[in-house]
Amino acid sequence: MLALSFLRVNHPFFPDLHTELASSHQTELYAAVPPTCLPIVYSPAYNITFLGLEKLHPFDAGKWGKVIHFLKEEQFITDENIVVAREASEEDLLVVHTKSYLSRLKWSMVVATITEIPPLVFLPNFLVQRKVLRPLRTQTGGTIMAGKLAIDRGWAINVGGGFHHCSSDKGGGFCAYADITLAIKFLFERVEGVCKATIIDLDAHQGNGHERDFLYDRRVYIMDVYNRHIYPGDGFAKKAIERKVELEWGTEDSEYLEKVELHCEGALNEIRPDIIVYNAGTDILDGDPLGGLAISPQGIMKRDEIVFMAARRRGIPILMVTSGGYQKKTARIIADSILNLQRQHLIGEEALEEAGQSSVPVIMSKFM
Numbered sequence: 001m002l003a004l005s006f007l008r009v010n011h012p013f014f015p016d017l018h019t020e021l022a023s024s025h026q027t028e029l030y031a032a033v034p035p036t037c038l039p040i041v042y043s044p045a046y047n048i049t050f051l052g053l054e055k056l057h058p059f060d061a062g063k064w065g066k067v068i069h070f071l072k073e074e075q076f077i078t079d080e081n082i083v084v085a086r087e088a089s090e091e092d093l094l095v096v097h098t099k100s101y102l103s104r105l106k107w108s109m110v111v112a113t114i115t116e117i118p119p120l121v122f123l124p125n126f127l128v129q130r131k132v133l134r135p136l137r138t139q140t141g142g143t144i145m146a147g148k149l150a151i152d153r154g155w156a157i158n159v160g161g162g163f164h165h166c167s168s169d170k171g172g173g174f175c176a177y178a179d180i181t182l183a184i185k186f187l188f189e190r191v192e193g194v195c196k197a198t199i200i201d202l203d204a205h206q207g208n209g210h211e212r213d214f215l216y217d218r219r220v221y222i223m224d225v226y227n228r229h230i231y232p233g234d235g236f237a238k239k240a241i242e243r244k245v246e247l248e249w250g251t252e253d254s255e256y257l258e259k260v261e262l263h264c265e266g267a268l269n270e271i272r273p274d275i276i277v278y279n280a281g282t283d284i285l286d287g288d289p290l291g292g293l294a295i296s297p298q299g300i301m302k303r304d305e306i307v308f309m310a311a312r313r314r315g316i317p318i319l320m321v322t323s324g325g326y327q328k329k330t331a332r333i334i335a336d337s338i339l340n341l342q343r344q345h346l347i348g349e350e351a352l353e354e355a356g357q358s359s360v361p362v363i364m365s366k367f368m
């Protein structure tokens with residue numbers, strides 16, 4: 001019986017409810033976090049560095065570490081006051097992924113296709129697992145951890161994650177694990193009072209992974225703003241989007257920010273979720289070879305401010321993941337935006353105090 005008690009965060013008023021979910025597995029991702037830590041999740045294991053292979057992908061595969069470096073330089077964080085991400089285990093991944101999908105990742109060729117790093121084909125799979133998939137699994141664990149932290153603290157940021165092209169049985173576009181779907185399903189299964197989620201996906205690409213996963217799930221409301229002319233153009237997945245904003249090539253700040261604000265407010269007025277998952281891709285940046293939009297660094301900071309403001313003003317917990325963003329200057333912009341959120345008192349210790357007084361449900365973490 002004690003083992004079963006690990007399964008669910010107990011509700012103080014309904015202590016027996018946790019026994020409903022006897023099938024949930026034991027996870028390390030919902031372990032207690034010291035109150036002295038900011039809900040910012042990261043691990044040095046996020047970064048992919050291997051024989052220069054990372055240079056073959058138009059992706060700054062070390063951007064996550066650089067964001068942390070800049071945040072430390074500005075004395076917003078230290079190694080001691082952030083939360084260290086843990087790798088998602090196979091059992092954790094099976095909450096969403098099929099066994100056959102996870103088995104397919106044991107073929108280097110499959111991983112080469114998903115990550116768009118063709119030379120991986122020639123590597124033995126144990127190296128692919130260790131050097132590419134483990135970093136992605138750690139980022140995935142980070143998103144799941146940040147989901148619970150967002151509920152407990154009112155906000156949380158995973159400095160990585162946001163693999164929005166991956167669904168339960170299919171990866172693609174660098175996304176091997178469906179971290180957004182996982183974070184939401186973990187909350188639904190394990191945290192009392194969380195039964196509605198809104199995904200605000202503002203990466204330049206359509207988030208077809210979580211859209212396919214939640215296509216027939218009425219608990220999840222999806223807003224997606226993306227360049228209509230680029231990958232993945234997944235018409236089937238589009239049916240899952242309640243608020244679809246398709247942009248043209250070269251969309252600039254004023255039009256973009258106006259649409260983001262209008263639809264953020266509209267989405268949250270339509271349905272009040274228990275959690276917002278904000279996919280904050282920075283490949284909307286002007287000059288991005290894949291995103292095809294023309295948003296300035298200031299525009300990205302303003303965008304993040306708009307989303308956090310909409311969430312915080314309503315007292316809705318928000319989880320941010322950093323998703324796509326492929327230029328060398330991206331890390332600096334992400335760090336600047338996080339610092340701006342702090343300056344605006346939308347995150348940081350003051351935000352923590354406010355969250356304590358908001359309508360965030362009080363969860364008693366008896367065993368976790």
Ligand SMILES: [Zn+2]
Nearest residue numbers: 203204205324
């Ligand atoms: Zn993208």
